[in-house]
């Protein structure tokens with residue numbers, strides 16, 4: 001089936017910086033290849049985890065380019081092109097198409113609280129700007145807009161719309177989007193804390209911000225779901241949630257904690273860009289503990305690498 005390439009574990013790609021905080025081509029390639037070797041299905045490039053709203057157009061284009069240079073044809077690549085203006089979003093969309101991305105995705109417009117008609121126009125103009133399939137990124141907790149069934153139904157008239165990446169917290173939203181759309185329409189689970197329940201209620205796949213730091217655990221969770229082994233699926237979700245709570249517990253941001261864990265593994269992708277804060281002070285000493293939580297969970301579920 002045509003849309004099968006979107007099914008599986010799709011980490012949201014982290015922003016990769018050098019020591020002075022500039023986009024690092026080498027580190028982008030290092031992370032891209034590392035995730036490829038882990039066996040994930042694809043990458044979601046330039047979204048929240050990609051710190052997209054803190055990067056200018058040229059920096060976002062550079063990230064899209066270096067990821068595609070590393071992995072085009074090897075993994076499903078989705079480019080997040082949401083930007084403050086339609087003009088910039090369309091420019092990114094066209095660039096992603098030139099680079100050979102498989103699909104586009106975008107949050108709704110941000111900053112001004114716009115009527116639904118503007119959101120419809122914004123997503124439609126992005127869809128119409130290329131031949132690529134499009135995935136709505138619904139993340140009401142950061143954008144202030146929750147995709148309505150009414151707008152989804154209108155947008156479904158456009159054949160390019162193939163899915164919704166749903167990061168709203170109620171798993172029922174996933175079920176409602178599935179119910180409103182044709183059978184093949186893909187709903188991606190967004191909240192990693194609810195991966196298993198999202199899949200059970202109808203999500204076909206997942207895109208997540210913590211997959212990158214523990215892809216093995218999400219790949220295993222997916223294996224349990226597919227096998228119908230719900231008791232093990234629940235157990236691994238519990239361990240994942242303990243880890244996510246720990247990732248979010250330090251001063252700085254979740255992403256800076258994740259990047260420090262990567263450094264302990266010998267993969268340096270730099271730190272975060274302000275206003276996100278790096279982990280500092282005594283919390284730096286806690287990174288090793290969180291890394292160990294991931295290693296222990298992997299061992300518990302018989303994951304070797």
Ligand SMILES: CC(=O)N[C@@H]([C@@H](O)[C@H](O)[C@H](O)CO)[C@@H](O)CC(=O)C(=O)O
Pocket residue numbers: 012013044046047048049050139141142167190191192193207208209210244
């Ligand atoms: C608000 C937020 O960042 N949500 C994350 C989740 O994956 C989130 O990191 C995770 O559930 C931990 O809370 C994703 O939906 C983000 C994402 O996929 C992206 O980076 O574009």
